[in-house]
Amino acid sequence: MPTSYAWFQKRIVPLEEARIPVMTHAFLYGTAVFEGIRGNWSDERGEVLIFRAEEHYERLRQSAHIMHIGLPQSARELTDITTRVVEKCGFREDVYLRPIAYKSGEVIGPKMHDVDDDFLLFVLPFGNYLDLDAGIRCQTSTWRRVQDTSIPARAKVNGLYVNSALAKTEALQNGFDEAIMLNDDGHVSEGSGENLVMIRHGRIITPARSDNVLEGITLASVLQLARDELGLEIIERTIDRTELYIADEVFLTGTAAHVSPVVELDRRAIGGGGVGPITAQLQKLFFDCIRGRNAKYAQWVTPVQPAVESPAAAKA
Numbered sequence: 221m222p223t224s225y226a227w228f229q230k231r232i233v234p235l236e237e238a239r240i241p242v243m244t245h246a247f248l249y250g251t252a253v254f255e256g257i258r259g260n261w262s263d264e265r266g267e268v269l270i271f272r273a274e275e276h277y278e279r280l281r282q283s284a285h286i287m288h289i290g291l292p293q294s295a296r297e298l299t300d301i302t303t304r305v306v307e308k309c310g311f312r313e314d315v316y317l318r319p320i321a322y323k324s325g326e327v328i329g330p331k332m333h334d335v336d337d338d339f340l341l342f343v344l345p346f347g348n349y350l351d352l353d354a355g356i357r358c359q360t361s362t363w364r365r366v367q368d369t370s371i372p373a374r375a376k377v378n379g380l381y382v383n384s385a386l387a388k389t390e391a392l393q394n395g396f397d398e399a400i401m402l403n404d405d406g407h408v409s410e411g412s413g414e415n416l417v418m419i420r421h422g423r424i425i426t427p428a429r430s431d432n433v434l435e436g437i438t439l440a441s442v443l444q445l446a447r448d449e450l451g452l453e454i455i456e457r458t459i460d461r462t463e464l465y466i467a468d469e470v471f472l473t474g475t476a477a478h479v480s481p482v483v484e485l486d487r488r489a490i491g492g493g494g495v496g497p498i499t500a501q502l503q504k505l506f507f508d509c510i511r512g513r514n515a516k517y518a519q520w521v522t523p524v525q526p527a528v529e530s531p532a533a534a535k536a
């Protein structure tokens with residue numbers, strides 16, 4: 221049976237054996253940085269295709285650098301560890317990978333220097349996060365996106381996700397699918413776990429990096445496809461909330477969310493209220509890339525052949 225495994229304290233162990241002590245600094249103070257990475261199953265190839273693993277690990281290393289967390293392994297070495305764990309799990313379906321670099325020392329007090337660090341990773345089966353076909357209904361959150369002057373927004377800091385948790389919970393409890401957060405200036409920042417893209421007059425517009433957004437890897441990939449495959453102009457600039465109401469199309473991008481069309485915001489239909497034509501084209505292009513069906517972007521995926529359990533081992 222395929223099983224979830226983890227990389228924990230420098231070896232591969234069954235997920236249930238990966239346990240941290242209650243006094244771990246990262247648990248006490250949120251002093252950890254993480255990535256979400258997808259491994260997309262390809263039936264044609266019989267492989268799990270890890271999407272942009274090295275780019276995710278470069279960002280993890282940047283987050284760790286910002287947060288004084290030691291992460292000596294290179295992005296290549298971290299990718300190698302990841303492929304070993306994915307292979308060992310044996311899943312023949314879409315998986316989600318959660319690498320975390322964290323303050324593993326057991327000490328009281330929030331200072332980060334002179335506190336031990338460690339790296340762990342676990343793998344789980346994972347399907348769709350949002351409705352990719354019908355699109356999603358969003359709400360402008362009453363929670364503002366955390367300012368870079370308070371917690372670095374371009375680092376994926378575990379503690380920062382309290383901000384996302386509040387926004388996502390509020391949106392779901394109010395009957396919406398996802399929250400769109402404004403920054404302290406009142407400009408559009410991003411979703412609780414996604415970047416935002418707006419289409420107006422055939423141009424792709426996304427909030428400026430200085431508007432407290434995470435520098436998304438899905439976003440970078442989709443913008444590259446929009447520019448290189450559809451010849452669209454890309455603009456990074458400040459966006460007002462009401463500009464989204466009159467946009468032709470809006471979608472969210474993220475590792476979990478892929479390319480999720482936003483069909484309604486604050487009870488106002490976006491565009492025609494369905495999945496817009498440019499969003500649909502970008503979704504198709506993106507899915508072909510992540511499932512390994514577009515040779516031009518083959519370098520975006522790291523293929524892994526899941527281990528097959530021997531019949532003898534399965535009986536034992």
Ligand SMILES: Cc1ncc(COP(=O)(O)O)c(C=O)c1O
Binds near residue numbers: 384411413414436439
């Ligand atoms: C707050 C936030 N913004 C944006 C994203 C999208 O980033 P990526 O496409 O790299 O997953 C994520 C998910 O990682 C996120 O948590």
